[in-house]
Amino acid sequence: MDYFDIFISILGSAIRLSIPLLFTALAGLFSERAGIFDIGLEGKMLASAFAAACVAYWTGNAWFGLIGGIGVSIAFSFMHGFASITNRGNQIVSGVALNFVAAGLTIVLGQAWFRQGGRTGQVPPEGRFSSIILPGADMMRDIPIIGPLYANVISGNNILTYIAFLMVPVSWWVLYRTRFGLRLRAVGENPGAVDTAGISVAWMRYRALIVAGFLCGFAGTYLSIAQSAAFINNMSAGKGYIALAALIFAKWKPVPVMLACLLFGFLDAFANFMQGKSLPLIGEVPVQIFQALPYILTCVLLAGFIGTARPPKAGGVPYTKER
Amino acid sequence: MSTVSVPLPAWINYGLIPLLNLILAFFFSGLVVWGIGENPFEALQLLLIGALGRGEGIGFTLFYTTSFIFTGLSVAVAIHAGLFNIGSEGQAYLGGLGAALVALAMDSYVPWYVTMPFAVIGAALFGAACAAIPAWLQAKRGSHIVITTIMFNFIVSSLMNYVLVRVLIVPGKMAPETRTFLPGGQLPKLDWLIAMFGGKIGAAPLNFSFLIALIMCFLVWVLIWRTKLGYEMRTLGISPTAASYAGIRYSKIVMITMLISGGLAGMMALNPVMGASARLQIEFVGGAGFVGIAVSLMGRNHPAGIVLAALLFGILYQGGAELSFDMPSITRDMIVVIQGMVILFAGALEYMLRPAVVRLYQQLTGK
Numbered sequence: 001m002d003y004f005d006i007f008i009s010i011l012g013s014a015i016r017l018s019i020p021l022l023f024t025a026l027a028g029l030f031s032e033r034a035g036i037f038d039i040g041l042e043g044k045m046l047a048s049a050f051a052a053a054c055v056a057y058w059t060g061n062a063w064f065g066l067i068g069g070i071g072v073s074i075a076f077s078f079m080h081g082f083a084s085i086t087n088r089g090n091q092i093v094s095g096v097a098l099n100f101v102a103a104g105l106t107i108v109l110g111q112a113w114f115r116q117g118g119r120t121g122q123v124p125p126e127g128r129f130s131s132i133i134l135p136g137a138d139m140m141r142d143i144p145i146i147g148p149l150y151a152n153v154i155s156g157n158n159i160l161t162y163i164a165f166l167m168v169p170v171s172w173w174v175l176y177r178t179r180f181g182l183r184l185r186a187v188g189e190n191p192g193a194v195d196t197a198g199i200s201v202a203w204m205r206y207r208a209l210i211v212a213g214f215l216c217g218f219a220g221t222y223l224s225i226a227q228s229a230a231f232i233n234n235m236s237a238g239k240g241y242i243a244l245a246a247l248i249f250a251k252w253k254p255v256p257v258m259l260a261c262l263l264f265g266f267l268d269a270f271a272n273f274m275q276g277k278s279l280p281l282i283g284e285v286p287v288q289i290f291q292a293l294p295y296i297l298t299c300v301l302l303a304g305f306i307g308t309a310r311p312p313k314a315g316g317v318p319y320t321k322e323r
Numbered sequence: 324m325s326t327v328s329v330p331l332p333a334w335i336n337y338g339l340i341p342l343l344n345l346i347l348a349f350f351f352s353g354l355v356v357w358g359i360g361e362n363p364f365e366a367l368q369l370l371l372i373g374a375l376g377r378g379e380g381i382g383f384t385l386f387y388t389t390s391f392i393f394t395g396l397s398v399a400v401a402i403h404a405g406l407f408n409i410g411s412e413g414q415a416y417l418g419g420l421g422a423a424l425v426a427l428a429m430d431s432y433v434p435w436y437v438t439m440p441f442a443v444i445g446a447a448l449f450g451a452a453c454a455a456i457p458a459w460l461q462a463k464r465g466s467h468i469v470i471t472t473i474m475f476n477f478i479v480s481s482l483m484n485y486v487l488v489r490v491l492i493v494p495g496k497m498a499p500e501t502r503t504f505l506p507g508g509q510l511p512k513l514d515w516l517i518a519m520f521g522g523k524i525g526a527a528p529l530n531f532s533f534l535i536a537l538i539m540c541f542l543v544w545v546l547i548w549r550t551k552l553g554y555e556m557r558t559l560g561i562s563p564t565a566a567s568y569a570g571i572r573y574s575k576i577v578m579i580t581m582l583i584s585g586g587l588a589g590m591m592a593l594n595p596v597m598g599a600s601a602r603l604q605i606e607f608v609g610g611a612g613f614v615g616i617a618v619s620l621m622g623r624n625h626p627a628g629i630v631l632a633a634l635l636f637g638i639l640y641q642g643g644a645e646l647s648f649d650m651p652s653i654t655r656d657m658i659v660v661i662q663g664m665v666i667l668f669a670g671a672l673e674y675m676l677r678p679a680v681v682r683l684y685q686q687l688t689g690k
Contacts, residue, residue: 083671092407092469094671096616100663107656112359241473248470286489292481295474302466311467
């Protein structure tokens with residue numbers, strides 16, 4: 001295998017690995033730009049992965065699975081909202097709590113319903129999102145450089161992958177070109193001003209959380225019925241936190257979010273590829289370095305060595321009307 | 324008049340409301356048990372018998388309690404200064420390395436009571452080291468401590484993975500763990516403590532670190548409520564601007580607080596590493612750092628409350644393990660659900676019931 005083929009195969013797997021990150025980071029983008037810290041992304045992803053796998057298993061329909069995943073994810077968003085908006089509780093505590101509830105509940109219910117040690121049943125092929133071969137992929141395969149790139153990286157992904165990339169410009173448009181987006185960003189920066197304008201801060205933040213739940217549902221669904229064919233214990237395995245890191249790394253902006261997710265996905269794919277191989281001159285590089293790199297990079301960014309990351313001003317602060 | 328500013332007597336604030344929240348958490352956990360077709364009351368009974376029924380069960384319960392006291396104190400100390408340390412998990416993990424290095428270096432030369440003080444210091448130093456960078460980022464660079472401590476949980480996890488798989492592993496063995504410490508590197512069992520109450524400790528790993536945990540509770544109480552440093556920490560926690568007017572240096576207090584918090588988390592490692600398994604194992608913390616968040620919230624960040632809350636979670640952990648034997652349809656992870664519910668109701672929703680309680684209190688007292 002020459003270097004180009006290796007590069008193509010790593011790139012393909014990088015894209016597949018970055019999709020759940022992308023959906024989740026965009027979800028975090030909506031809630032954090034509205035001033036709600038969302039540590040619970042991990043839990044939402046896990047719960048929706050479980051729900052999607054269950055529904056897809058019972059109905060044999062991937063789209064019903066997606067709806068199930070989104071539904072559960074939005075339900076978790078509502079719990080987060082109820083605690084942190086309606087009751088003005090600590091947003092981080094609420095997120096941590098939801099992560100625990102999701103981690104426990106998926107295994108407890110999974111064991112009670114399927115009795116496979118926390119796994120759900122194997123989802124039938126029609127209950128999964130399978131890969132789509134774009135037109136002309138086979139024809140173009142023999143063209144040097146562009147051919148393999150088109151056939152193995154751009155084509156051959158499942159529909160959720162394309163939706164993920166579509167969500168990037170859509171998110172940008174919603175956030176920066178609609179009234180909803182303007183108000184959403186305002187509510188994250190200066191909720192008092194939004195309130196003065198006669199717009200309900202609470203309802204605005206709830207809507208942001210619903211959008212976040214919606215997007216996170218895609219991420220979970222992707223994990224359980226697109227990337228694999230069943231839910232497995234603790235399937236999200238910290239991806240929600242990597243997505244959070246990507247969101248910060250991207251300084252809370254949609255297009256950089258996509259690039260950060262692709263970078264972190266690429267690191268993951270590269271780590272998988274490097275397992276047990278050695279680099280020229282350096283020798284064998286421990287895989288753990290690649291696993292830690294997204295977090296290290298984010299910390300370096302936060303230290304102010306790569307520009308500055310300025311979070312939304314009102315983030316994490318419950319809004320109280322003046323009395 | 325709004326109910327937020329109505330003062331309530333301490334027994335309602337610190338007794339009744341937490342209790343009501345706890346009952347709500349258990350009610351919803353019970354719903355889950357009921358939803359999967361088991362009897363919640365029977366489950367609760369089995370859980371309590373498993374945790375407190377025999378000497379061995381109590382030994383295990385107190386063993387878990389020990390870990391949770393350390394991590395609970397770690398979270399609480401940070402909260403007093405207005406910092407949310409989510410990194411106790413990683414700090415405890417790295418603390419394990421500190422304890423293990425001391426034990427490995429000294430166990431063949433000296434008895435355990437000589438090793439122990441060095442191990443306590445080693446564990447605390449490594450735990451504090453893990454908290455140092457997030458603390459510095461918060462103090463000097465203004466980045467959010469929650470985010471950086473989360474990042475450090477993962478960084479430490481990768482680091483420890485590397486250290487155990489590549490460096491400290493016993494050559495020729497498959498399991499990523501250190502060699503077993505000799506008795507000079509182990510903490511003795513507290514069999515006499517259980518025997519005092521007429522029980523048998525059996526295989527339970529309750530060990531000397533339980534006493535260290537209790538001592539730390541006292542020291543933390545002294546620190547927070549009886550020293551100048553503690554006063555400055557609490558001032559910063561309540562009002563950073565007031566602290567700054569009073570000449571309290573923000574970055575200094577943040578650094579010190581986080582180092583203490585990390586040190587306490589690091590000491591948690593003494594319990595499983597030197598007390599129970601006598602070796603450093605991969606992922607030995609097993610979520611105790613996160614339980615610390617729940618423990619601190621439940622215990623209202625006070626050492627006495629933390630001991631009680633840690634005991635509650637110790638009972639849940641041990642009882643939950645026994646319960647999953649007796650009721651196979653309930654897995655051990657039911658504890659995680661209960662834990663989540665407790666954090667949700669006692670932490671995030673702590674003010675939910677307050678308005679209702681205030682109104683009831685006003686009606687009853689006629690004010």
